[in-house]
Amino acid sequence: MKTWHVIDLIEWTTEYFERHEIPTPRLDAELLLGHLLQKSRLQLYLSFEMPVFQGALSKFRELIKKRVDHTPVSYLTNHKEFMSLNFYVDSRxxxxxxxxxxxxxxxLQHQKDSCRFVEIGTGCGAIAISFSHHRPDWELIATDLSTEALEVAQQNALTHNCADQLTFLQGDLFEPLRELPNPRFDWIASNPPYVGTGEASILPLDVREHEPEIALFAGPDGLDIIRRIVTDAPQFLNTDGKLILEIGCNQSHAVQDLIKSQPAYKHCEVIKDYADIERVLLASV
Ligand SMILES: C[S@@+](CC[C@H](N)C(=O)[O-])C[C@H]1O[C@@H](n2cnc3c(N)ncnc32)[C@H](O)[C@@H]1O
Known part of the structure; x- marks a missing residue:
């Protein structure tokens, strides 16, 4: 029987992924094999001639099948790096x-001092936990409508030793904040769902078929949740408080108009991402 070595598996899988139109075939092959053998990509490169035996081969075959079925690599490895921190992720x-x-x-550029901060729609907790890492003196609250997402966020908060600094609340947008003795914050941040329901068909299959719908879609124009956040946020902001939102590629003008239509907001600034796309809106009251 043929003995498979690390390099043979990488090359065979890369070619197989290419045939199945997986966009980053070599990278995915390396990440999946590295995950299985518990090696970084560098360690994998240093182990090209290492034989891989039957038990590992059958598990690798399963991972390859799922990847060809467009399961995202991060769900197969249960890992995603964000702000140079490691997060557990799965299909929740x-x-x-x-x-x-x-x-x-x-x-982080705007706020150096201690503050009260809330994130709406925390998902796996990556945003709130990044703040906890960089600003251990902030009071942090993170909400989500999805109890399943909050389970993942709580698990990540434990791993990052910030469960004491970060309070998770379940509920629809600002609703859970109403229960707090002090429902006002210096910052409200959200990366809300912002894909239009009509845009589902143009999403990559990895996203459309595997990521949670509740995290993606927000009505016909994708602005249903953003509209509600922009309208309600001022009630939950301190004087000079700030609302910061991630937005979709072509939503900058529409969201600026929404903000300008609310007299509570004094300023609005647009920030581009590294791909030069208007990605973030920062508004202050
Ligand atoms: C685009 S994901 C962002 C997740 C995470 N903050 C990130 O940036 O990776 C949007 C999140 O908002 C949550 N969500 C959707 N509708 C919501 C609502 N009405 N109230 C609170 N959270 C909501 C989803 O469950 C999801 O976790």
Whole structure:
């Protein structure tokens, strides 16, 4: 029987993924094999001639099958890096995207002192936990409508030793904040669902078939949740408080109009991501 070595498996899988139109075939092959053998990509490169035996081969075959079925690599490895921190992810949560780091970096630039901060729609907790990592003196609250997502976020908060600093609340947008003795914050942040229901067919299959619908879609124009956040946020902001939102590619003008239509907001600023796309809106009251 043929003995498979690390390099043979990487090359065979890359070619198989290419045939199945997986967009980053070599990278995915390396990430999946590295996950299975518990090796970083560098360690994998240093182990090209290492034989891989039957038990591992059958598990690898399963991973390959799922990847060809467009299961995202991060759900197969249960891992995503965000702001250079490691997060557990599975199909209960949206996989944090690199462009969302723009929101986190913008807040970190603007706010050095202690503050009260709430994130709406925390998913796996990547945004709130990043703030906890960089600003251990902030009071942090993170909400989500999905109890399943909050389970993942809580697990990540434990791993990052910030469960004491970060309070998770379940409910629809601002509803859970109404129960708090002090429902006012210096910052409200959200990367809300913002895909239009009509845009489902143009989403990559990985996203459309595997990531939670509740994390993606927000009505016909994708603005249903953003509209509600922009309208209600001022009631929950302190004087000079700030609302920061991630938005979709073509939503900048529509969301600026929404903000301008609310007299409570004094300023509104647009921030581009690393791909030069208007990605974040920062408004202050
Ligand atoms: C685009 S995901 C963002 C997740 C995470 N914050 C991130 O940036 O990776 C949107 C999140 O909002 C949550 N969500 C959707 N509708 C909501 C609502 N009405 N109230 C609170 N959270 C909601 C979803 O469950 C999901 O976790």
């Amino acid at each position: 949560v949206l996989i944090p995207r690199p462009e969302t780091e723009t929101l986190v970096e913008t807040v």
